[in-house]
Amino acid sequence: MSESEFDLDLEELSSAEDFLEYFKIDFDPSVVHVNRLHILQRFHDYIEGAKEMPEDEDERRGLYAGLLKSAYTDFLESDAITEKVFKVFRMNEPVSVEIPLMEITTQVESGVSKV
Template identity: 45%
Template sequence: MSRFLEDLRSLSSAEEFFSFLGVEFNPKVVQVNRLHILKKYQTYLKACDGEGNGESVSRETHKRCLERAYADFLTSDARSEKLFKVFQSEAGKAFVGLDAILPLAAAECSESKVNSSAEA
């Protein structure tokens, strides 16, 4: 593994990625959208590198991907980008399947039986 990749893997905050790759940024934009920017950066890297681990792309490509992800959030927001599941569902519509409800109902029913036998 190259020294660049070792250094890249040691980064933990969005600001560290920006500084390490030499990308200028507005701290207010990054503060509000840090996870979304890094997720979009990862998406762009995967498009450049089939495996998505970034090992076969250059430092310049990493920089361009981060710049592009950051630029997306200068003109957009997290809801519009829909990177995370919470933003992917339609507004006001949620679906809970019966497979999620039935085990809860069965457990509640069993608990009621146990409590009523203990009271008797």
């Protein structure tokens, strides 16, 4: 299967700004500057999550435009830490464990050492 003009156009795009301009989506450069990788990753995630990909080039272009606009809008209303697009933001924070002092003294007195 040969690549469509749309696929070839997409291959030429490299930045979030390129994608937003290609799909004619108005954007605030300061929002994109701070969130460009997050927007592109969210856009990719939305594409991967699409239930059905239209074969018609114009329909696919419309779908992509809508998904990119949604990805951009996510970061107009929120931020990278809240959205947790990348794994590093989803990793569990260190867990603190509380051990009652009575339990520690009981283990020391009985000679039991748990590490």
